Amino acid sequence: MQIRTPACRTGRPRSAAADTAILAATREALVELGWSKLTLGDVATRAGVAKTTLYRRWAGKNELVVDAVAELFGELELPDRGSLAADIEGVVLQFAAILARPEAKSGLMAAVAESTRDDALRERIRASIVDPQKDLVLEGRARAQARGELPPQTDPAEAARTVDLIFDVVAGAVVHRTLVSAEPADEEWVRSFTRVLLLGLTASTGPSGDLPGEHV
Amino acid sequence: MQIRTPACRTGRPRSAAADTAILAATREALVELGWSKLTLGDVATRAGVAKTTLYRRWAGKNELVVDAVAELFGELELPDRGSLAADIEGVVLQFAAILARPEAKSGLMAAVAESTRDDALRERIRASIVDPQKDLVLEGRARAQARGELPPQTDPAEAARTVDLIFDVVAGAVVHRTLVSAEPADEEWVRSFTRVLLLGLTASTGPSGDLPGEHV
Amino acid sequence: MQIRTPACRTGRPRSAAADTAILAATREALVELGWSKLTLGDVATRAGVAKTTLYRRWAGKNELVVDAVAELFGELELPDRGSLAADIEGVVLQFAAILARPEAKSGLMAAVAESTRDDALRERIRASIVDPQKDLVLEGRARAQARGELPPQTDPAEAARTVDLIFDVVAGAVVHRTLVSAEPADEEWVRSFTRVLLLGLTASTGPSGDLPGEHV
Amino acid sequence: MQIRTPACRTGRPRSAAADTAILAATREALVELGWSKLTLGDVATRAGVAKTTLYRRWAGKNELVVDAVAELFGELELPDRGSLAADIEGVVLQFAAILARPEAKSGLMAAVAESTRDDALRERIRASIVDPQKDLVLEGRARAQARGELPPQTDPAEAARTVDLIFDVVAGAVVHRTLVSAEPADEEWVRSFTRVLLLGLTASTGPSGDLPGEHV
DNA sequence: GAATAAACGAGACGGTACGTCTAGTCTTGGA
């Protein structure tokens, strides 16, 4: 999180409380004001901290918000719910619950929008938000294979492609449902979605069966 | 697009050329600068127009960018490619191609991010961008039913839910692939994605079959 | 007042009522808003006239305000009050009364300020405001000479200088009293002032007497 | 001059050089552009200072110009020239010389015009420009009394009234001569004016003599 | 137990963009 590169040991150490206060203040400001009206000066004031302290640790609004939002997604877990379908439903619901919070909604999407022109920012998002989520997918698949619900992967490249696809579909669908359609990703929706996804995956990786309407 | 509500007929009429120039300048600025560094003053200059002319017609950056981006999505079409799978692949590829353009990328996502705190903006996005896309889904389904690839819908509420689900999955997946994973939604990916989606849908709406690992 | 130079007689004639309405609206706006916040658009609205009509007749704010204020000073008169002192007191009081009106106060001074960089404006002020006042001084002197209160002028250049001096002293003192000192130029003050002025003038034009403290 | 009221000692102190540069730039702009075309943005640029720095210290154009012009009038002095008449002539010439400078001309009059609707501004003008001048009048009178040219004042209220009258007459006449008549207040004019003023005053305060033409 | 060195709060600094306002011109349709 911090910028300070060299191993510094002399001088007054940075206040750990400041970090916590700043990130909390950032989330508070996101809730009240949203991304576009959030200002670093205001965050500093809310955190009881000088603007310089803030700039000493984060390069700008984007980085700060990504870190503030990443803490929310750190709550994601994958308890064993007994079946692949239940595991997926569970984690999708968790993801949807986080995304329903106002501080995540506007903050995350705006950061993603900015990341289209800022590779460092995209990398930061990937490292602190996306990859941990993808790890859950991997963990879920491993568990399903252990249960015998899924066949063991043979081709690792193919396996990586499949994980990426699943991840884009899951995360994308929830995000789109929540932000664009502005409808809740509630239990019913998640069940329908999981059903389609799972059937599609098993049928796809299964007998390589005919697609309906594919005449050849 | 314009703000002027009442039917006014006196006074000098608004320049139609200005609208065109402003929207084109907005897209140009989006490409060069991205959302966050785009300024209305700069857009006005590029369009060869005074700032007041711009503010007379749009309430702010958000509205302007939505309109500018909406014109891009107006290009979407659904030519009959002979099968449901081909139709879906075709339209997803088109959607991905538009989303790959820099003016769409940062502009659209930022507008969506803002729309989480601005209902009017969300409505504008829905009306000018989302709903036309959803119409394509409806058209595609009607065509597939005519071909006999899909059974006719019986329950209209259920039908609407399905369309919404499809739409969130398709649009969400492409967006996530493009913006978050930052990988191209190319032909190969689209084929994999379409395969999963289509198999999932037909299996789901079909025999209401067993989900793998669903123990009850 | 109007700009139109050539003798035009074709087309729709200009509305005479518009002139009156515009000047009245200008004074009204001067009272309510003062010079600096007076805008030509607002004056046009008050007068129920289009901005173009206004610009067709006056070159700008300065010219308009000078004309509007000049009408106030047109009220100045010099009835014969029987003595030079009474005449002076009378006209000074009239002048002070006009200057006490808010539309005159801020409008006139601002126009004078502008005239320091605009010769045409100064000429306009001189012609429509200053010279008529100076004529009153001439008239008063002629009347006093007729009464025998003042000796007849012999040197016309000297006479002109004296009139100019008197005029600067009278007008300047009243203006300064009213605007800078912000005290009313009431009857008591006018009497004191007139006394000093008149004694000074008669002593000065008289025996060319010793100035007190002039040791040469 | 500054706005900041409480004695603050934390934070970066204000740059003293900025004040100097801003006031100098203001005078420069007054000379080149005059009051009405002077813009604070331009002054800031000339002073090599940000607009915010300017607004942090002055409330607006009026206040800034008053302070800039006040520095000019700070040059006024009253060296002992040996006689009351010489003292008056000297200080009037000085005053006229300042008023002849273009930065004083348009700036001062415009500020006075504005002050008719802004009491704080009038107070500022009085405190920083008018009162120091009035002090010169008091000093001159004290010196004349010491010389025996003037009788000692008995009634203090009457004395104050006289000083005010003198001041309005002197300042008003010079201003009117310079700005309205647009003639130089040169040595010859000043001598004539001083002669009239002084004769009037001595005659007035003296034997309370008959005004010419005052029949009773 | 200084001395050192960095972090801290406060707030001024040079900038940039904002969204509004006014100036003065131009373009309609109607009188």
Next chain:
DNA sequence: TCCAAGACTAGACGTACCGTCTCGTTTATTC
């Protein structure tokens, strides 16, 4: 040809934040 209405270009307004800087002060470590 004038008029009312209102859109147009141009540019200043005063404000808000940005990210940097200079202060004086506070707190750990190191000598």
